[in-house]
Amino acid sequence: MVKLTEQDRQQYANQIISTLKQNQIKQFRDTFLELHPTDQVEIFISLDRALHERVYHFLSPEEFAEIFQGLDIDHQKATLAELDESYSASMFNTMHADDVADFLSEVKGVKSDTILTSMDKAEADEVKELLSYAPETAGAIMTKEFISISSSDLAADVIEKLRHEGPDAETIYYLYVVDSRNILVGVVSLRDLIVAPSTEVVENMMSTRVVSVTTDTDQEEVAKIIKKYDFLAAPVVTNDGVLSGIVTVDDVMDVLEEEATEDFGEFTAAKGATDVNISSFQAARKRSPWIILLMFFGLITAGVIGRFEETLEEIVLLAVFIPLIMDSAGNTGTQSLAVMVRALATGSFEKKGLLHTLKREFGTGIMLGLICAVVLMIIVPILYGSYLLAFIVGISLFLTLSIATIIGAVVPIAINKLKLDPAIASGPFITTVNDILGLLIYFSIATALLEHLPQ
Structure with a gap:
């Protein structure tokens, strides 16, 4: 070929x-x-x-x-x-x-x-x-094309069976051992079968510690198990242990692609609209609910700015830094969201635990905020001639980024605890929430120090 x-x-x-x-x-x-x-x-x-x-x-x-x-x-x-x-x-x-x-x-x-x-x-x-x-x-x-054998079969008989049934099977690298009631009791690899003497009984070469999944196991969980154990296939059994089929690694690859596409759609608030083959109307219909919801969040952002209208009227220069605060908060929160969703998907979150994860993300936010604050406290006085303005913008960004990383990490964890897909804590949603908090911090600090700012 x-x-x-x-x-x-x-x-x-x-x-x-x-x-x-x-x-x-x-x-x-x-x-x-x-x-x-x-x-x-x-x-x-x-x-x-x-x-x-x-x-x-x-x-x-x-x-x-x-x-x-x-x-x-x-x-x-x-x-x-x-x-x-x-x-x-x-x-x-x-x-x-x-x-x-x-x-x-x-x-x-x-x-x-x-x-x-x-x-x-x-x-x-x-x-x-x-x-x-x-x-x-x-x-x-799962697929139904698999090969099952009995524990009393001889190696030579199994190999002969492979010659007849192998071409129609999805995979022959694992042979599943069942009893008279078709209950899964063991597994034999093709390598074990080939190296065994022809008169060896399957019972003597099979492994009884079989990792299997049930028919109602979520496909994403199946993919994790196959990845964890580096399987080429995993047996699927009923709740009574009866062997019903197998899930192969190529099926898992399709599942992972499907789940990644779904998560990508959640991240971008475009769930169901990532297929380029759908029409413009269908894409707009699928995207519009999130866009409308985020539009209402945008009204809250506008309300926050309106609440500090007097502060802006006093010091118009404060408006220059609004995009900087909003963009930095949103981007940092989205980064934490991506890290957490990935950790939940791969299982690394369970290994490290909630406290370790939150400490790491909070520490990351503090360091990012500190770096950005230092840079701004150097640049702003040069451009605008005000050290106090540089302090306000710098300290606001420091606090905003520290909090944004926590929000980006906590929200998907909370959603996961509710047995929902953590990816629904989409990037635009996290961004908007952090925008609102960032502006509240920024204008609150600016208002408190208003009388000391140059007019």
């Missing part, structure tokens, strides 16, 4: 297009099927509808299933519309059950029922089982 470089991809694409147009089946198959599936997908996407029809004719449903699984959901929907029912039914029967379930969870409705009806009963039942689990759980993302 060839993995193309970027330089070679276009050359292969042109060659494949040529064989399709000239109806050269053998040359097409020899060239196309030797490519890595990822390159096959990219080349397929670049073809027009007429050449797609040739591909369906030149490839069997089993061969095309690999390509279909690699397409994104929009391309999958468009491709399905081009396939006849018998071809698509054979294709879905060949695909892994979890990939079919992922696709059907997107199409739903009558089309989903039609596809399930066209599939073989055994294959359809596996897909229906996966669709029955709650979204974003281990049950929903």
Whole structure:
């Protein structure tokens, strides 16, 4: 199987297009099927509808299933519309059950029922089982294509079983040992199996300390477990211990990408609007609630400034430093927010504890505030000729940054304690809150020292 470089991809694409147009089946198959599936997908996407029809004719449903699984959901929907029912039914029967379930969870409705009806009963039942689990759980993302063995099997018998069932399994690097009731009792690695004598009994080589997840375990928790133990796959069991499926590392990579996209949307107050394929109307509809909420917070900020109107009228120069105070407070709080959400996601927060984390962030805020204050106390007198003004701005920034780091750290912790996603403490929200507190500190200090400031 060839993995193309970027330089070679276009050359292969042109060659494949040529064989399709000239109806050269053998040359097409020899060239196309030797490519890595990822390159096959990219080349397929670049073809027009007429050449797609040739591909369906030149490839069997089993061969095309690999390509279909690699397409994104929009391309999958468009491709399905081009396939006849018998071809698509054979294709879905060949695909892994979890990939079919992922696709059907997107199409739903009558089309989903039609596809399930066209599939073989055994294959359809596996897909229906996966669709029955709650979204974003281990049950929903697990695959049913795994190999289970008995503790009484001999190593030679298991290897023979691998020869027959291995090609259809998602992974063969872990073999799961079950009892007569299909309850998970152990695991054997492929390496242990290969190095063991052919007459060795599985019971003597298996590990009984199996790390597993239940069907209702959150998918993010599954990803953490696989990452923690460096697994290639994790077994999924029911509450009674019955082995139901496995979650593989490639499924986990998809989960991590999905969760990262979701967190990014929360950070930027654009949840659900990070997909560039949605329309402007849909993007605006998803973003507008946060924007409207932040607009009302902005009115509070305006109210704070209005409350100190007399101070501003007395010393107009104070207005020059409003953006500096607001931007610094918001940026510092957002940095702490990012640090805390990351710590909660990776589990490092639990290792260090609340007190250690708050002390570190508060200490960071103090040092940042001190550095900024010193810089301002040097620059402001040079630019504006007032050491008192430099003191007001410097001490205000020092206090603001010290508090901003605490707010940026505490808010996601509090939200996490409520069993919510800490990323919903979005950057714009934290920024606005710190803006308000920063202005209150700044104008309170300025008002207290108003009579000493130069008019």
